[in-house]
Amino acid sequence: MKFPSPLSPIHDALLTGAAVWNSADSLPPSVSQFDASDPQKAALLGVADHSHLPRAGVKGPGATGWLAELGLSLPSRSNSWLPFPDGGLIGRLGNTEYLIEGNAARVAQIMQTPRAPGVYPVLRQDAVFALCGSRVNELLLQTCNVDFRCLVADPTQLLLTSMAGVSVLVLVAGNKIHPVYRLWCDGTYGLYLWETLTGIAEELGGGGIGLDALP
Amino acid sequence: MKIMTCPFNGPRPVSEFFYWGEIRPMPDPATCSDESWADYIFNRNGAPGVKQEWWCHIASNTWFIAERNTEKDLVLRTYLFEEEL
Amino acid sequence: MRLPPVPGEWLDRSVDVSFSFEGKTYRGHAGDTISSALLAADAGILGRSFKYHRPRSVLSMANHDVNAVCQWGDRPNVRADVTRLQAGMDLAAVNTFGGLKSDKASVLGSLSRFLPVGFYYKSFHTKRLFPMWERLFRTLTGLGKVSFNTPHIRTAKRYGFCDVLVIGAGPSGLAAALAAAEQGAEVVVVDENARAGGSGGYVRGGFGPQAEQLADDPLTRVLAHPGVRLMTETYAAGYYADHWVALVGGDVLTKMRTKSVVVASGAYEQPAVFRNNDLPGIMLASAAQRLIYRYAVRPMQQAVVLTANQDGYRAALDLAAHGVEIVAVLDLRLSSTASEPELAVKARGIPVLPGHHIVEALPGANGKSVVGAIVAGRGKMRTLACDGILMSIGWAPAANLLYQAGTRMRYEQSLEQFVPDTLPPGVFACGRVNGVHTLSARRLDGQRAGSAAAAHAGFGDARVITVPAEMECPTHPWPIVAHPKGKNFVDFDEDLQLKDFENAVQEGFDNIELLKRFSTVGMGPSQGKHSNMNALRILARLTGREPQQVGTTTARPFFHPVPMSLLGGRGFSPERRTPLHARHEALGAQWMMASVWQRPEHYRLTDKDRQQCIREEAMAVRQNVGLIDVGTLGKLEVIGPQAAELLERVYISKYANLKVGMTRYAVMCDESGVVIDDGVVGRLAEDHFYFTTTTSGAATIYRELSRLNTMWRLDCGIVNHTGAFAAVNLAGPKSRALLSRLTSLDLSATAFPYLALREGVVAGIPARLMRVGFVGEWGYEIHVPANQGATLWDALMAAGKAFALRPFGVEAQRLLRLEKGHIIIGQDTDGLTNPFDVGLEWALKMDKPFFVGQRSLHVIGRQPRKQKLVGFVLDAQFNGSAPQECHLVIDCGEIAGRVTSIAWSPTLGCHIGLAFVRPELAETGTAIAIRLTDRSTVSATVARTPFYDPDNLKQKEPA
């Protein structure tokens, strides 16, 4: 199969032969099904690649005002996030940095709008993973020294922390019964983190899954 | 593991942080003597006590100041550099 | 001998477990430990002591029977007293010579008079003979054996979180857990035993479970409470800062973060010291009780019980209730409080001898078990026949974790025990470790501690609970009997006898820490659990001080030893990969580590060796065109009105005057003037710079610039794009022709001159392009968003076929830049190199108002130079073995410098290199001598750099 540009940072790990691919214009292809056992894995512990979503970043003391002028509603607290009605999200990293993800048109608008004083565009080329399943907490406990129950208690929070030795941004989506953790890391650490997380997931009865299997 | 409190990210294990060292005010390079400049460059306030130190929360690249007792390893307070100005 | 079923026993009698020990096959039951199964089978001795190889058996059944240690296949030092029996175990005692039964090294026991404490310091040290003696010692030393075939076991370490952690699930710990949970705290209780309950399960005083336990069983209530998690077979191995406790259970290390800790770890029963107190059959009373109630093993037939508290009477009742004849109970005290168990013992007609002690235990004919005891009291000596002796003379608190947490302990005279005096915030103690021994009081103490711990964690208020004082002293202050013939052991790990302590103190080791180091008391695998308290009492008496004055040694982690596989866990090794990683792999990259990255060192070709591959890659760049992945470089941006100001302050050159669309080499120094990093700064707009750092510097430079800007508060921001951009360097005379096929950018020398920076589209991808000359050819560094890096690479490789494009690795790049005379920070510089040393004066703009390192360079600039980096060449005819990097330059027999880089240049046809030399040798044309590993010297000539294209013609349009 020939893949058009661009590609997920962990593209090489997804080339399994069994994967069913999704391809949209100008987005990295994504895996809708990893293999036939996706539902079983997802129930226990699934790791899916979400890197294909369009994404933009901006930081600096002028970022808040600049984004507001673009008509976006912003998270009011530092280290919190808001979903967009169309499924995308905006996260406030620390106090003056934002990550916008999901809607291609919105992302393109942000990337094409000229920056203003105190506004510093950030090219986001993250590896993005979604974790789900009944044993997801065990995976988190094996890789991260932060109690993620605080996220379930307050799902508007964003956590910037370290997982298996890599800096990550984490939030919890989904619901209390089926939480889905989403995490972002530098794309160049993506393969390492994917291999580490799916390796542990496999020990726990799960593994890599396609996006269709996410709850 | 020691807990360090990042002003933005809250209490976290100290392994999430990078330690730089004590804040040392730089003498004016234009007016100070060679000797006091060398003192600034090399010498340290080595005795234990409460010190103001630079720390960085790595995942968020947040630099802040920790007031820490270097004998008991007690963090008395942490704050952003700007807050001290 | 195995007893009929005992209520509450831990055995599953329906499951037989077959195993072998010392070559003989045995059967036990599921639930047995190795020791209990062997005792049930009357297997005889379980191990040999470390120094004298004396026969030993059960002492504690509580994880410090350090002489009952087995080799189990490839597992060394398996503790028989607590290791669960498993089917098919093939066990042998450790450190025997010719087997456990007839250990040849037991001859050392008869030589013990020659081997007093510290004997090895006093002899064997003739310089000539020591190596021989050392070899002998090395055959005798050590316990178990490692097997080199053991695999690397990676375990699933995990973090844990709770509000209150209770360590110990005995009566006080369970009460604490319940009290804390009832206040709403999330509680975790750990206990190292297979089942919870602690001494509540095996100290019964001859009856079934005590009435009050049955009426209100705390264990049942704990198990039923949703707020409590019970972890059995899990021990707290160490306490670390901020309530971080290492829990070891099964094959997992749990790193538990808790808001408060209740230490309910109990106490170690302590041995009495008398001659032959180590004979098999002599054990702590609690060991015998554990054997009976947990494992249904009758430890002996006829027992003498030596006691100094009501626990001993209780043990006597427990034994008597299970068919053991109690020959006598010897009470070290002249009078006692006539406790309930004591009265019960007397009521059974068991002889009680107050004011009596054991002078000596008598070994049987084979020396491998006890057959009697010589006892003394009230002026009389007599011999009692027995096949077992129970010691119940007192307790030492299991306070290791309390010490690690920073608790100050105090010697409580009325208890003859150290108890917590000042506990750190959030740390609580209850039960025996807190000096509370009576069962009902321990429960109250647990409730008190549990309630207070929950309150500390933010759940409810601490209840006021008064714990009644102990009615009797549970511990005897001097359970020690001297004997002229010795063999009265204080430390069973190290075979230390009473006289060893006397001798050590006589030699001046009269401080508890010095005594420990000289005698090695407490340094063996049990870490002093049974020996430290007696050692302290002996030292106190010998030096005429109180135990409080003597003090204790420092208790360090671990409480019990922890396997390395549990500590190591999976071993996370984060690694970064550029988006081109798979491309390199497919092309046969030979990888090399470059900080957290793997980079292609060269690309392997099947029919060529490494050196050939590297030279061909280099020649491809010189003659045609090459492509290298430089995505590992740090890639930063600084944006804002004061962006130029930031760069002015952190680099030694000027950037305020850099034109938009141009780049400039950039060197960074630290405050002391040492060169620490370099890169290229490009100006994208008046207020916008894009710049690179070295591969290894990327993360640290970004972090330090962020700190400086936090401090300087300039009106600009720094963005780290290291991972966001893929980057390649396309270099060689044909690079422009190649690139022109993929871009509509005007690549003419006037439109895109040397050192210019352009933004454009390459192969349909938005890109930043820089005309750099690191390798000395016309070339372009092309940076594109990381997710299109592979596409760019593929496009360049495809278009490059027509130009004989070759990918090249780090080694070829090193060679090419050396021909061009460019330095590599970290290879051609070291931790003390300043810009003057390496000829960077041209970049150094001392007339700027300020930059990091400037003030120091002012001072250094006035000093005489100590060294200078120069180029050198070897004679073109040279065909011997060439110098290597870091071979020394020798002048008049003295070190005059060193080679930092050297390679054979295929372009120049000779060896070229860079070297530090003393300034007087730096003149071009000077002959220098380089000494090789074999002490021969090679002559070289100082030469001008660049070696290749000195006039930089390659960057100019051919005329």
Added chain:
Amino acid sequence: MPWRLLRFATTKKHPEPRMFTEHAELKPSYDVVIIGGGGHGLAAAYYLGRDHGITNVAVLEKGYIGGGNTGRNTTIIRSNYLTPEGVKFYDESVNLWQDLSQEFDLNLFYANRGHFTLAHTDSALRTMRWRAEVNKHYGVDSEVVGPDFVKRAAPMINLSCGHAPILGALYHAPGSIARHDAVAWGYGRGADMRGAEIHQQTEVLGIDVRGGKVCGVQTSRGYIATDKVLCAVAGFTPRILDMVDIKTPITIHPLQAMVSEPLKPWLDPILVSGSLHIYVSQSARGELVMGASLDPYELHSTRSTLDFVEGLSAHMLDMFPFLSHVKVMRQWAGMADMTPDFAPIMGKTPIEGFYLDAGWGTWGFKATPVCGKTMAHTIATDTPHPLINGFSLDRFRNYSLTGEKGAASVGH
């Protein structure tokens, strides 16, 4: 069997006298007061008596002798340093070590094992060649060897070491280990026999300096007049120097170590890996004695951390996978007095009569004999011994650092 042992068996009473005389009181004055009863301080007292006839000496120790870094290090002795100053200095130390057991009539278990510093990167290999060449220039036995040589000396090693394959090593044949506590006792007894007084449990509270000269020392047991004071307190150096207002670049970082349960001997050489942050040897008791790098932040305490044992165990298993079942018995820490150039600070100070022996970071134990000898010379003659010229406090004022740091990723 050595005859010496017969004596133990043939006398009724233990035939060994006190190693250190007990002194009920401090004298009102001494010719030299040494602060710190570790190996360095006791060695200085010993050589002051042996080489210079100065015996009116008091060694003041806050705790017990050898209780600081002398008793906390991993006992490695070597001289394969990078700078000429370092090589000559440590080489003299190794020479002195050879004869100490006989000189003291006390077995220090000085065992020559050979020392490998493993290289996992080409840059580490380069630095090793640099060290080897400088070593050989000064007659110190060092050479760069390949992985096959390492494999022959330690056949059980996993050359691929997880992610960091061994590319070669610096082999230093004279590398040795010794029984650390006994070194303090040997020097202590030797000094005691020559008349020096060792005062344990005696804390220095102040130093009396008048007109730029030392006059006396205030202790927890009273005042002592003296015009010569040696400060040899390693991790406590900044506290003592604070009393006399001398500033140095020294910062204190904990250095941790751990030990396994005793095992039958299987590891002869001493192995060090900079990339994996390991150094390991097997002691005479059969225990693996293991250390790693300094703790990352300043701390004046000897607390232990869990991350240390976790990280070191993981790396140990990368090198020796078969140690999976081997148990770690105990961990501990010392306070390392670090300098920016990884070389010590020795010699005279701006205060007349106040001498400094500090900046020992992670390399102090191996230097014990030569430190004692050169500091004794420096004190006796009020002139720095030639071997310590490169280590003066002045070098930081003059930007003339010694550059030992270039070689030391793990400095042990």
